[in-house]
Amino acid sequence: MGFIALGINHKTASVDLREKVAFLPESLPHSLQTVCARTGISELAIVSTCNRTEFYTVAEQIEPLLVWLSQERQIASHELKQSLYHHQEQQAVRHLMRVASGLDSMVLGEPQIFGQVKMAYQHAQQAGTVGQQLERVFQQTFAAVKRVRTETAIGANPVSIGFAAVQLAKQIFTDLTKANALLVGAGEMISLVAKHLKEQGIKHITIANRSLERADALAIELGGAKTVLLSDLADVIHHADIVISCTGSQLPIIGKGMVERALKKRRYQPIFMVDIAVPRDIEPQVDDLEDVYLYTVDDLENTIEENRRSRQQAAQQAEQLIEQCTLQFAQDQRAQAANGLVVAYRQQVEQLRLAELLKAQQLLAQGGNPHEVLERLSRNLANKLMHAPSVQLKQAAANNAQDKLLWAADLLGIEKH
Known part of the structure; x- marks a missing residue:
């Protein structure tokens, strides 16, 4: 019996198919036990994200797993097989290490996938589907990712707009912990920005949104933040050192007059503003104000493109490290x-x-x-x-x-x- 990686991802399958195959995190322990009971597999871990669902198992063949997946999710076998890939033994180990390092991600080098792989391992432990072989593979994978993160610069440069906005704020404010941030909107992009700000130690965050319900939900996720209605934006903007906006509005919601009044109340202390909405949330004329540093999504894209090139170079180093780790694992297996x-x-x-x-x-x-x-x-x-x-x-x-x-x-x- 050998180690096998089997799955679909954003390169091989449509969103529709990825949705059909995906597993909710809270359902994973039960799903793992069900799969093992139905297929006779004893070792199994499932990595399931918006961009991929992958099965890591120790088995003689993949057919029982394919049959179960096809029947369970009501997907025609031929449709499933067209989008599936699978790797065995050393190739499977290399694949898992690349996935966990972010080398196989849509956003090259993104760090979130490592946490998702660790969570998949923990769910499998909880379900009792981690045996000796999977344990060795995952521990070696975690060690490989640590080397990639510490010995290369693959995670050093932001390649997402949200992260780039926060990194830009760090360049303006040497100590973010003392800054007040106002986030306009409460969608996915603002949610990512908020989490990045929290990671940088910022303590004072206000969320302005059309719906207080969504703003309050995001505040809870962050472990505490003030929330206001978007209609009250003019009453709170003068408190903000940092304003990052991303709503779905078709017209600007922050005008030059609003910012002028805010600056006057602030006694003209500078405001750092990032507009990552398309169409724009902040009137372009705001950039004419002397004490405002306004950046748009285009400004961030230039930074992201430079960083993307840097990550490509770091990725080459990471690939070499992964190859070393894969070969070392194969040697250890032979010794075992x-x-x-x-x-x-x-x-x-x-x-x-x-x-x-x-x-x-x-x-x-x-x-x-x-x-x-x-x-x-x-x-x-x-x-x-x-x-x-x-x-x-x-x-x-x-x-x-x-x-x-x-x-x-x-x-x-x-x-x-």
Whole structure:
């Protein structure tokens, strides 16, 4: 039975198919147990995100898993097979390491996937579907990702608009922890921005949104933030050192007049503003104000493109590291395969030792000379240990098997003269 990776991702399958195959995080432990019960698989982990669903298992063949998935999700077998890929053994290990490192992601090098892979491993542990082989694979994968993150710059430069906006804010404010941030909107992009700000230690965040319900939900996710209605934006904007806006409005919601009044209340302390909405949320004329630093999505795209090129270079280094880690894992696996032989050899020697020890004890009990008994014990034990290797060495010499003789010399620790 070997290690297998089987799945679909954004490169091989449409959104519709990815949605059909996806697993909710809270359902994973039960799903893992169900799959194993139906297919006879004992080791299984499932990585399921918006861009991929992958099965990592130890099995002889993938057909039972395919049949289960096709029936469970009511997907025609031929449709499923057209979008599936699968890897075995060393290739499967390499694939998992690349996935967890962000090298196979839509956004190259994105760090979120590592957390999702760790979560998949934890769900599998909870379900009791992690055996010795999966444990080794995942632990080696986590070690590989750590090397990629520490030895390359793949995670150093932002390649998402939200992250780029926060990194830009860090350049303006040396200490974000003391800044007040106003986030306009509460959609996916603002949610990512908010989380990035929290990671940078910012403590004071206000969320302005048309719906307080969505704003309050995001505030809870962040562990605490103020919320206001979008209609009250003019009343709170003067408190903000940082304003990041992304709504679905067709017209600007922050005008030059609103910002002028805010600056006056702030005694003209500068405001850093990022408009990542399309169409724009902030009137372009706001950029004419002396104490405002306004950046648009186009400004961020230039930064992102530069960083994307840097990540491509780092990705090449990461690929080399992954290759090293994959080869090392394969070597470790081959070494593991010798464990049974090592155990059997040790047991054989132990049996010989015990047999000779018993004989020696019997002779001593009969009044034998201790010196002679010990001499006999050591001689018999040495002869029995040397017998099988001696026979093999003579046979190799008779057959002129020089390679075997040299290998035996290394094995026995005999110095060559």
